Amino acid sequence: MSTATLPSAPRTVGDLRVLPVLHPQGCRTYVLADPTSRQALALDVHLDLVDTIEAAVRDAGWTLPYVVDTHTHADHPSGAGPLAERFGSTRIAHALAGHAGVTRHPDDGDTLHLGDRVVTVRHAPGHTPDHIVLVADGAFFAGDTLLIESVARTDFLGGNPGQLYDSIHGLLAELPDDTLLYPGHDYEGREHSSIGAEKRDNPWLALDRETFIEQITANPPTRPANMDALLDLNRQGTAIPGLVSADETAERVRAGGAVSVIDVRTGGEYAAEHVPGSHSIPLDQVVARADEIRAIPAPRLMICRTDRRARMAVDVLAPLGISGLSVVEGGIESYKARGGELLEGKGVMSLERQVRIGAGLMVLIGAALGTFVHPAFFGLSAFVGAGLVFAGITDTCAMGMLIARMPWNQVEVPSGADAGGCAASAPGGCAAALPPTQE
């Protein structure tokens, strides 16, 4: 399983089964299924979760006639395209989204059928003009309209606070209080709420229309990291490239995307120089810190000194279902040569130089001991030589891995310590900035 956020069993909601999948980035993916016909629908699939959802659907013996995006996502890559391809599903999004590959554009009030169960599509603009929500028996899948004790932001992609107010209050007037609310995001790990609980506890719902508009526009949160790149991906359906040039990396960092740069060199090398705002997750820690990597906004840029360790990191993360990883071609060296911004500090020399010095010293010591002490010591030089040949042929380096674990390379670097405002922007994602103060 690619993430620890998949529940052990689907929830029973009304006459449907609901599988809520919580992505560490705060995004929600849902699978709704009819237990009788075994037909299912996947909603707002994060690209990282495509394998997880495919496995869950196949393990449950379900088919997947529909894959739905509630709107154009600006904070994460959609996995709707690849998942629909695997199941031959109909891809659904509002016509205003203009997504490539979408085969059905529902109007307000259209219905989707899972066996005899009916899921109603409602057009609910406000967060974005193309926003739809799903209403099923006893459940409201709100996407980015009404969130738990919050509402969606409206400051980008043609968002409109007045429309959001009208959409939310229109739906609240129709839905019974015991309807369960399944939001498109929750940054506190809550699975669901209910319409009644939100009417009681959500401070945004207590506001009149004019105050709502005033409050939601007063303090817009930071734009999601990589928003332009994500919009391209989600609209055009293009894949995240395996390699990104140093030029493009420097450009993305200048545009505020440093929070998506993951540096897999040792802590010591990172301390010596790094992309300001990047995360330090050394190669030997990437598996243990996989959830931390999932929480970093995609497309994620993996960087090391050249690009060898970054490629190795991608190889070990792929089986964990972590997608949206691009290797920075030529690594920090090329990035620096292209004028990319770097923060310099006190650190240690690069791992590659340490390996060269270490190997050279062992050859010298072997030769000296072989000459002056005993010929058997020539074996040490031969062993190191054979090791270097093996490392060259297999593109692995045991000595490098060993040296990386040496104490002088174990500099403690808090991940994302330099992310500053960007780190705060990730939890903000698609939610409005702050709940209004209540009188």
Ligand SMILES: [Fe+2]
């Ligand atoms: Fe959104």
